[in-house]
Structures are given as C-alpha cells and as structure tokens.
Amino acid sequence: MGIRAAVAGASGYAGGELLRILAGHPGFEIGTLTAGSNAGSALGALQPHLRSLATRVLTETTPETLAGHDVVFLALPHGASGPLAAQLGDDVLVVDCGADFRLRDAADWEHFYGSPHAGTWPYGLPELPGQREVLAGTKRIAVPGCYPTVSTLALVPAYAAGIAGNDIVIVAASGTSGAGKAAKVSLLGSEVMGAVSAYGVGGVHRHTPEIVQNLSAVAGEPVTVSFTPTLAPMSRGILATCTVKAEPGLTADGLRRVYEDAYADEPFVDLLPEGQWPSTAMTLGANTALLQVALDERAGRIVVVAAIDNLTKGTAGGAIQSTNIALGLAEELGLSTLAVAP
Amino acid sequence: MGIRAAVAGASGYAGGELLRILAGHPGFEIGTLTAGSNAGSALGALQPHLRSLATRVLTETTPETLAGHDVVFLALPHGASGPLAAQLGDDVLVVDCGADFRLRDAADWEHFYGSPHAGTWPYGLPELPGQREVLAGTKRIAVPGCYPTVSTLALVPAYAAGIAGNDIVIVAASGTSGAGKAAKVSLLGSEVMGAVSAYGVGGVHRHTPEIVQNLSAVAGEPVTVSFTPTLAPMSRGILATCTVKAEPGLTADGLRRVYEDAYADEPFVDLLPEGQWPSTAMTLGANTALLQVALDERAGRIVVVAAIDNLTKGTAGGAIQSTNIALGLAEELGLSTLAVAP
Amino acid sequence: MGIRAAVAGASGYAGGELLRILAGHPGFEIGTLTAGSNAGSALGALQPHLRSLATRVLTETTPETLAGHDVVFLALPHGASGPLAAQLGDDVLVVDCGADFRLRDAADWEHFYGSPHAGTWPYGLPELPGQREVLAGTKRIAVPGCYPTVSTLALVPAYAAGIAGNDIVIVAASGTSGAGKAAKVSLLGSEVMGAVSAYGVGGVHRHTPEIVQNLSAVAGEPVTVSFTPTLAPMSRGILATCTVKAEPGLTADGLRRVYEDAYADEPFVDLLPEGQWPSTAMTLGANTALLQVALDERAGRIVVVAAIDNLTKGTAGGAIQSTNIALGLAEELGLSTLAVAP
C-alpha cells in the first residue's frame, strides 16, 4: 500500500503535471481528485494525455472530499489554499503549489496580492542552503513559484560565494502553460504563436518579492531585482537570463568553479559543459534545472542562464521532490532527469 | 544485472528516444552507444536532454563495438542494417528501426528503395492478429515505419471485421522529427514554423507499400492505398486521417462496436469516448495510439482518425514493446501511457 | 475620394484582415467600424498590428451606423448577416464573409446550420466558370468559406476537363485563426502548440455541403465528398489534400496539362513547377492559391494539394477580389501575390 495522495485542482495544468508524476511514482497511491467547475467530469475529458487515469471522476474541492489522505496537493487559484488548509488537520502533509504561503513579509504579500497574508510555510526549494533539514518531516510545504525557482537556482551560488554585488536584472521567457488553463483571448494559439511579448513589467509581477526574499536571505542583505517576464510561443519551459554585478577581481574560471562546486552533488541541477548553453527543450517533462555561466568583463557582470520546465521542476516536480524529503523517501524517487526531446 | 543493450545510431532522433526509454526501463542495462560522424563525442553534446547518460562517449558503429550485448538496437540510415546485422550472430536479438527488413515483396522493395532486398524479419507490430506469437522468442525484429504503425492500427479492425471495402485514402500530418536530424534548409525552423506542406505525394512515399502489405494481409486480398504525408509545425506526433469505403449496411454503432472490441484489451491502443477526437499532444512521449471513428453516411466512408508519437509508439516505444515480447518480459515494461502535456 | 467602406465585426480575425487589406487599397476609404461587445474600444486595443487605424473607435453594429457607405463588409457570426443585410438598402454593395447566403439548397442549410435559410447570393469565387460575369455589378456577394475556396480551386479543373470520377476525399489542415477569436480552452496556445487534431469528422463540418455544391455544379451531377478538417499549430493557412478517382486513361502529363491550362491566366492561382509542393508559408498574407498535382496510378487517384491563407484568399482577400469585380475596379487592385516569409 502506497502513501495515499489527493490532488485538489486536478483539471488544471499544475494538477495534471502532479498526476503525471504521481501516476509513475512507486511510492504513491492516487486518491481523490477534485476540481471546481469541472467536478463531475471524467479526468479523461480534461487531461486526455493521462490514459491510466482517464476514467477517474473529479469531485468537488472540500475538506471532506480531501480527508483520509496522507498527502494533499493543492493546485488552486491564489487565495484558495489558506482557508482549505486550515481544515485539513495537522497530521496530513499539505503541499501548496499556490502562492499563499511563500512570502515571509506580510506587507509584501498585501502589496502584491491585495489580500490579507495567510502565513508562511516551509519553502520547498531543497537546493537552498539548509533547506533539506527544514523540509524533513514537515507537514506543510509552500512550493516556490516557477520564476523564483529558476532565478534562485541561478543566482544563489554567486551570493553564497560572495562573488555577486547588487543590481540584479532578470529577464525570463516562459511557455504559455505558466499562464494557466483559463480561456482568455490573449492566450489563444492564434495570438501567442509567432509572438514573444512582455507582461508584468516594472517590478509588478507577483514573483518579484519571492525572488528578492530568496536572494536577500543568501546575500545576507537586501538585494534589488529588476524582473521582467515574457511569454514565448511554446507550451512549457522557462529560460531565465540572470545578471548581477560581479565583485572586483572575479575571473571567468573562478566563476565557473563556484557553480561547479555548488551543484556538484545536486541530483537535479546541472552546470552544462563549457560552450553549451541551456535550452528549455532540454528539460521538457524532467525535474532538471540546467545552467551555464559567463563573466562579461566589459560590462562587469555575471550572466547566468538557466532553463527549467515550469510545470515540472518549476511546480509539480519540485513539489514532489520536497514531498519525498518531507516523507523520508529518497529525494529522487519518481522524478526523472530524462527530458522528452526533440 | 539487466539485459545488456547496445544502440547503434545513438546521436539521431530515433536513437535518442530509444535511450530515453531504455534509461528508465527496469530490465535493461545500457551498453555501447555508437554513431557515424559523431563517434568520439560525449552523448551530452548531442542528446543534452538525457542527463543521466551525458558523459557516455559514442564509439564507431562496427560489429566489434556492438559485440557482447544481449540486444542490439539499430537506428541507422536505410540500407545500413542489412550488412551489419549479418555480422551480429544469431544468438543476439537485433531490433532494426530502419526499413531494410519490413517488406516481404522484393520487387516492392526494389521499386521504392532502388537497392537489392535484404530480406524480411518478423514485423514488430504486436497488435496485428497473431503477431505476438511470431515475436515471442524471435532474434530479429523489423520495427514498423511510423506512418504504417498508425495507419495499420487505424484500419486493421475494419478489415478484420469485414466492414471495410477498398479504396483507402490516408492523409497524415507528421512532426518534423520524422524527417530526421539531417541539416537541410527545408527543415530549418524558419521554414517549418507556420507551415504545413505536403511531400511524397502520389503514392511515392516509401511507407506506402508497407501500409498496403499490412492491410492486404488482414483484408485477405490486395487493397489500394492513396497515401499523402504532410509536414506540420511541431517536433513530434502523427495524426492520420484514414478513410475507406464502408460495406453496405454498416451503422455508426456497429462501427464503434468493432473498434471497441478490437482494442478493449490492448494496453497501448485506446478508442476515445464518443465526441472526443485524438490530438497528437495527447501522446507526446507515450507509447499510446489514440483513435476515434466516424461513419460518413453521405460519402459512404468509414473515417478513422489516429494519433501517435512518431518517435515513441511510431519507432522506439514500439521497438521496445516488441523487444519485451521477444525476451519474455512483460509487454508493457518500461513503457508509459502517460504523455507530457500541455 | 475613394469608395467608402464599412466593416461590421472589425474586432475579429476576418474583420482585421479586411481592414489590413482595405487600408492599403488605393480605391477605398475606410468608414465606420463596428463590433459587438467591443463597441466603444479603440481599434488599437484589439488589432494592434494595424497602426494607421489604431485610434479609430468601434461603434455598435446597427443599420444606422452602417448607413452612408458604398460597400459594407460583414464579418459577423453565422446568422447575423441575414437580418442586418435586409436593412442596408439595395443600392449598397453588401459583402458577407459569413455563411448565411452561400448555399442554394435550403434543406442543406437547415440540416447543417439548424436555422431557416436566409437566401442565396452571388458566390464570390471569381475563378469558377462564368462567375466573373455573375459578380460584375452585383450588390450582394456571399464570400465562400475558407475550406470550400481551397477545395474548389483544387478540384474544379479536373471536373471541368472530365478527368475526375467520383468519391472525393479531402483532408485539410487549418491554422487556428480559422476557429475565430473566441476564448475557448481548446484553442489556447498551450493546447494547440505541438498538436494536430481533427474535428468535425464524418461529414458534419458545415463547409461540406458548400464543397459538394461547387463541385457538383461543375461535374454536372452530384458528387460525394468525404471532408475532414484538422487543426494545425500555426495561426494562418490551409493545406488541403484533395483526391478523387481518375478517369481511365488519364496520364500524369495529361493531368498536369489540364491544370496548366485552367490556371494559366488566373492572377491569384498558381500551379507550381513540377517537383515543388505547396506550403502554407508560401501564402501568408497573400491572396494566392498554390497548387500541385500528382497521379497515383496504383491507387487510381488524382491528388491535388493546395495552399491558401485562410484569412486572405480564404476570406478577406477573396472578398475584396470579388468586390473589385462588382465595382468595376481592376480585379487585382489592392491585393498582393507577395507573401510574408519566412
């Protein structure tokens, strides 16, 4: 008998990816699947790519339908996790793929989300220094945002090694699944194919304070981040170009060594060989983050380019990685480093 | 200790997909990887999506480098498999993803390929009537072409049930990976994005005689096939629209029942619920074939629409499915019905 | 002073394409632009690619707002054109891009559209035999559907020359703009990228009776058509693969000669040189239809592959071509044969 897992929000993109991974995970048994307006439908009508679960029927999202599981994954709109989690009991592991419990600063939450702060849960990014200890045995996990996942992995080593100054600039291109499964004209295939566009420009994107929080913690002082997300004509993937002022005296070799050392033992983060640059296509469906670094001596900047699959390492895969740790399972269990390409 | 498998042609798209599946297959141990002009390179430079194999080095494709394995998968250009297979010994299982041993009729081979016929091996499509018995224990497998796989699965039930007449018309759209990894201007991203185009029109595509062979065998008499392949702006996937004259008296319900019965017990072939139509995106990276049927009473035609991933069920997944049978493993071992979507 | 044109439905894809062509047409002056729920918005918010019209404000779609123009283009949902056209006066040229007035057979209309038949207007496909005479001076034009445009152009020469039998099979791949600008989950970029899917299978697509009508008229007897539309991951373009039984004795040279003769003098229809096959990318934004033919002797079928831009030759460009004829302008005025590629 496996660990019994429920997925709330099973009809969306994050929910679908959770199910894809859970269905192939040897440790879990998939229990209740819930949805909002899609409650009552067969999963096959909404996630037709998951054949082995096609006849499962979605139920409503309530504390009652979610009761009786060892783990409950929440893949819900922002603001929905807080009230629901409060009714799920302290003995069940609740893994929130939404934003509700990511930020520590209530004022930041209120500024960016415009609602009262629900609280702060252990942050599900195991690669952060000391974070595996925080996650071991926890009953609550706040899964990081997709952009914060890739940006944090890209820049933490530089701050941890003291080679990065301030003035971070991050420009990231995301596939459209990051915008969710909502029917909007701006997300129609006719609109997004052939198009790269910007949105949330000028520091207003809600992932900005999360990136600042993560990097400031490692830097030991507040950092500034100019973050611009863009939408690219692909379903999945994020490529983040992350640059920061280099501390004086840094060399290209020294920069490379910092990143080699930082990620030598990480199962899901790879510094690519010199001369090879990350592409989102190298990560499709895998729980990997692929990085490359350069030192721009003329501009005095470190440039780190990093790729992830926003739905896998950036959401569902990262969630299950942290869940494995919380439950005392092998961290890599059920997670793949083999992407689907081309 | 697993079954030791070599892959010849590991730098191409079919080779990469074989490795992706083998690396996650519990029964196999990956041995020698070979290539042509890429011999000497690390696999990571050519298949960067396969992180766990990134440091493997490719060797040359010779009988010597391929010796000492239980299974040798050949993912080579047409014509290369014949001479190589002859030197691999009768005790090793040789699985040819190329065309060399698919056709039974030497004249057909010579007409379409312009070279002497190498011979005929057991045909690796387990869903054909009686074919699992043929494949059990065999030491030679000819993996079907991608278009013949999907077209045959689409139309065999109709012929087996005697509800189909003659005059088959198949129009299929394939992703560009079907055209291989060769550097050609016509396959550049700039050329194929935003473009659907036809090629091999008028019965000249080399997969035509293979489709005719498969369907004639089930029909019990020669069938005629008008086959038109088209290229669609996506990396993977084939959607085949297969139509044939309906025998008089056929009803929509009767048609549906034929397909329900034919595939009720097949692990990788699904007739979708009424009203849901196949999309290639439902099969990405999975070994599944998804079908839907309609009876066009005005036109007097059965229409079967079928989707597969050309590299998975259409090549590498199909190859491993047949290999599992040949080796006496569970047919589904290491193969997934969970596609990566969206 | 140009001819004064209004566009009803200016916020949709067909409306946008009408405006793109009209804005570059030397004969027209653009008057009122109307919309449904978008009335009151600036055009720049809805069609930001049309910079010279960005500050135009959309008004409601009423007979009053559309009064006072020489030409009124209707790009409205099916069923909306009939009542509106009745109030526009017999002296104004009304060009309907919708389906309302395309079919001659009221029973066909009711079967496929489920509403009373509004009537039949002169059919805006100038390349049909005798059709330029019908269109000259007319005050009402029914613009053909996109699939019927390309399918009819593909097969009319074969019927006109008596080389085609019956049993037409057409499979066409369309870009997503053909499905309109409605916010539907199934049309999201995340869903359509990487995906080819079928819809309206089995003769139920509403363009089927229009294709039958056109080809039966030229054949001189009822023809049967199996028509399957598919959706391809691109914004624009249709590639139609059209096959029909060849009459006995037809040769490849004879087939080619029929098409060369048929389109030698047509300004917008080109038979490509032997060996070159149409791609939708060759027609993006141009009013062209590109064809190639093959005779499949084994299957006994003529295969014609044809590409158009569904919004240009398939809708707005075709509409303006017929409008030019109706108004006595040069047929090619304001229409380009230069596509945007790559």
Added chain:
Amino acid sequence: MGIRAAVAGASGYAGGELLRILAGHPGFEIGTLTAGSNAGSALGALQPHLRSLATRVLTETTPETLAGHDVVFLALPHGASGPLAAQLGDDVLVVDCGADFRLRDAADWEHFYGSPHAGTWPYGLPELPGQREVLAGTKRIAVPGCYPTVSTLALVPAYAAGIAGNDIVIVAASGTSGAGKAAKVSLLGSEVMGAVSAYGVGGVHRHTPEIVQNLSAVAGEPVTVSFTPTLAPMSRGILATCTVKAEPGLTADGLRRVYEDAYADEPFVDLLPEGQWPSTAMTLGANTALLQVALDERAGRIVVVAAIDNLTKGTAGGAIQSTNIALGLAEELGLSTLAVAP
C-alpha cells in the same frame, strides 16, 4: 521608369525581404538578382512566396552583373561587402545589409570579427538625432544590425533626455530567421520548436559593440552594455527588454513624457498606450517598432520593451527607409505600418 535596383544575395532571408518590399514599392524597378551557390536557379525555387518574381533567374554576384543599376542592395555574408563595394563606383548607391561598415572603431571590429576593418559608412538609422541629414544624398549606407536597431530605438530617448544612468542590461529574444538560411542541425525545426535558448552570452555577440557605439554617442560618454540574445520558436521578430539605471528623481510620468515626445513625429516608431505591451506579432512584415516603458522604483531602473520584425524594420525595411531618404523619395514610400496578424 523606376529607379533600377539590384539585390546581391537574393536567395537568403534578408534578400527575400528586400525583394518583397521592392516588388511593392512604387519607386523601384527590380533589376539583377544574384546569389552564391544558387546562381542559375529560378527565384521561385528559393523564394516561392514571391510569386511575381518566380521566373526571375539568379546570376552570380560580381561587379559586372551588378553594374548598370542606380541602387545595389548587398545582403551578403560578413566580409563580402567590402571588396565588392569598392568595385561598384561612387555614383551608385550601395546599401549594405551586412556588418562590414557599421562600426567606427577599427579595434572593436577586429576584436569582434577577427578581420581587418573595411571602413565606416553613414549609419542607416534615420531616427537617430541628426541622422536624416547624414543620409540625405549619400551613396553609401550601412544598415544597422537587427538587435542594435531595436535596442537603440529603445534607449536613445532616455539618454537624449538625460534620465538614464549607466549599466545597461539588454536581453532580447529573436526569431530564427535572424540566424539566416544556413543548414545547421541547431536551427532545425525539431530543435527550435518548443525551445528558447541563449547564445553569444557574456558580451561576445557581434552586435554588442554596435549597441555600445550608438548609445555612447547619444549619452556623450561611454556606456556599458550587458547584452544577451536568445532564440525563440518563431520565424520572425525581436522583443528586446532594455533596462538602465534611472537618474534620481525620475517619475513614471516623466519617463512616459520623454518617450511620447521623442517619437511623436516618427512614422515608424510608436509608444503604445499605457497598459499595452509590445508583442512581436504586432510587427510581422511591417516596418514598425513598438515600445512601452515602465519605471521600476524598487529596482531604480527604467525598463523599455521594444518589438520589431527583424527582417523588416531590423533589416530590409530599415534599409529601404534609409534608401528613400538617400534618394530624396518620401521616407515612408513602399513601407507599411500594417502587420500581418494573427
């Protein structure tokens, strides 16, 4: 009789776009078309989207074949323009779409291109302060690179108004046509679809010194630029995210006013209304540059997002705009602000 124009390098993407615009330009008559290995072919085999020029035959690229024209457009590989231009005579207008004559600093040229510097020609970006005077009557034009075009248009107003500090960071996403029509595995559709990737990271891309040159000239002192180009899965378009330190005291309104004033009278550069962000799809095939600005007060940075079509405003359209000025024609002649969308 129009002005007689030759295009050297007519088989490539830049050459094709030059021809698309010239064929619709009322002032020009298209003369000789030349190519390298494609000499002897009909243009229709290489640029099948340009129907009206399909039967033109390409000749070799020599001073003799290019003689006898009023204007010669060069769309050749880097390094080829210098020697050829020297043999074309001082009375013919030579417009070089390559890089050979863009840079003023010979050391920069040698550092980035590794060959001797050919010289410096008047720079074809009319929107630069005073540049229209420089271009009027000139017989030599160096067309800017695509990335420098969009980046310079994005940041010049900020420097001209004294509101920008130093430390420029530019991350730009380009369609694949920017990489040219060369048959490379990395540019295959199978590789680029579904993929965003970085290249030329760390200040090594050859467009970097050109951007530095342009912005330093307006700033009145050397600026530093961290420039990272990325490749997006689309054929055309560049979206550039350009950020720079804001001078103290700058307000969002002040920033907006600077850009409104700067581009109020420019025919091809538009600041979008507040709240609307540029997409490359808004510029396809048009000679427009679309901008939006934001002030990120937390990060202390100006963010300018700008979109162009890399082949139109970024190459061929920009070339013809400057050519119009050089020849004394209306600057906008033959150039469109109407993009093809969706």
